[in-house]
Amino acid sequence: MSKADNMLSILWLLRSGKRVTAQQLADDLEIHVRTVYRCIDSLCASGAPIIADSGPNGGYRLLGEFVDSPLLFDSEEQKALVHASVFAREAGYPFTDALVRAIDKLKRYTNEEQLEWINRHSDGLAVIHPPTDVRELELLKHLEEAAARGESLNMVYAKGPELARTNRVLNPYGIVHWKGIWYVVGFCGLRQEIRSFRVDRIVHLEAAGTRFERPSSFSARDFLLRSLLPDSLDAETLVTVRLKGHEHALNELCRHWLFGHALSERRRPDEALFKIGEPSLKTYVPYFLLPYGKSLEILEPLMLIERMAEVSLEMWKHYEAMPFKTDNRKG
Known part of the structure; x- marks a missing residue:
């Protein structure tokens, strides 16, 4: 050492x-x-x-x-660090080797009582997550280090149904983990604008030999969120959505990636208010609410109630016309 x-x-x-x-x-x-x-x-x-x-x-x-100085952790802090390392590793954290060394060092140089405490609590925690590809881990390391140093990268990226490859210079501003997928957000030299890219679709990365300055107030997390929810959180089109229903159903809905960010107020356990962009209410929001069936009731707006009725009717017509239904009737 x-x-x-x-x-x-x-x-x-x-x-x-x-x-x-x-x-x-x-x-x-x-x-x-x-x-x-x-x-x-x-x-x-x-x-x-x-x-x-x-x-x-x-x-x-x-x-x-x-x-008790800040450089030394008590039992609760040690337990929290070990638990956090489990989540990070399962999410595909790119510096897993260093993380394992740090946790091993934490366990090695603690006293016996604290080590027993850590093991007792860490053994009861598990995270189920698809394994991250080794190649993707190397890409994440490259992207994170380039973002920290302000170094531009030449990137070969595969996009579209046929995964056509394109070459571009990327100024990586940061990497973001979202719903089991890693993204890199940065300035794209090909499109001349800030874009987000899925790391698992990156074919190749190499240093471009140039440097950049990341905007001081830029948030890769906020940019990705708004790019994935283009009009859902648009302040100019926000509509109040009031839902009522079983507490467990509302709790589950509030964990949804859209409704969780759109939650405005939880008045009671059986009622919640959301602020969602009007275009989203007419497109995919009704389909997000369909699985909850009659466990949730839309109190407002009327537009969403009418759209839910239309979507439900479309679904009924779709399955009513299925060939197997006609065959069963004949039988």
Whole structure:
């Protein structure tokens, strides 16, 4: 390990509050005892309040207040970090190797009581998510690092039904994870505008040899959200949608990717208000509400009620005309 890793590891071992000798630290870290002395000296020079007690029962220990410093985590914080790492790995986090090393280090240099606490809670958490392709992980690393450094990329992208390939220069502003899919948002040199691209459709990336400055107030998350919901959250066309129904049905609806962002007010457990763009109410919103059947009731607007009736009738006509229905009647 590097000197910095050794110094941090020593802090972790000392945070139990117990006296630890230099030889014990050396044995635990598998380093020479002289390296321990040098790291202790560097830590003290940096301001770490390490106290050296002499005598048969002596050793090194930390001043009590330093044990609770922001650089050291309590049991609840450690548990939360381990849980967060599980979600990140399953979502296809591109720096998984570094994440695993960090969590291993967290477990290794905590005391026995906290380690038992972490294992007891982490064993009860699991996330089911489609595995992320190894090639996609490498692309995500490349995109994130280029975004951080402000480096333009030459990108080969496959788009459309036939996945026709196009070449373009991309200034990556950031990567976003949305509903199990990773996107990169940035300025597209081909279209001369900010665009979003699915990372799993990127064929090739390489450095373009140029640099860019990301707009200071730009949010890749907000841009992607509005590009995926082009008129749903348009302030100029927002219409109040008031729904009433079973509490569980409304709770589930509020988790929907559109209704969750459009939620305006939850007056009661059985009633909710949403602000949704009018064009969306006439197109796909009725189809989002169909699966809830009679568990939800539209109180307003009348336009959505009428559109739901039209969609329901269209669905009935569609299945009424199915060939198997005619065959069953004949039989």
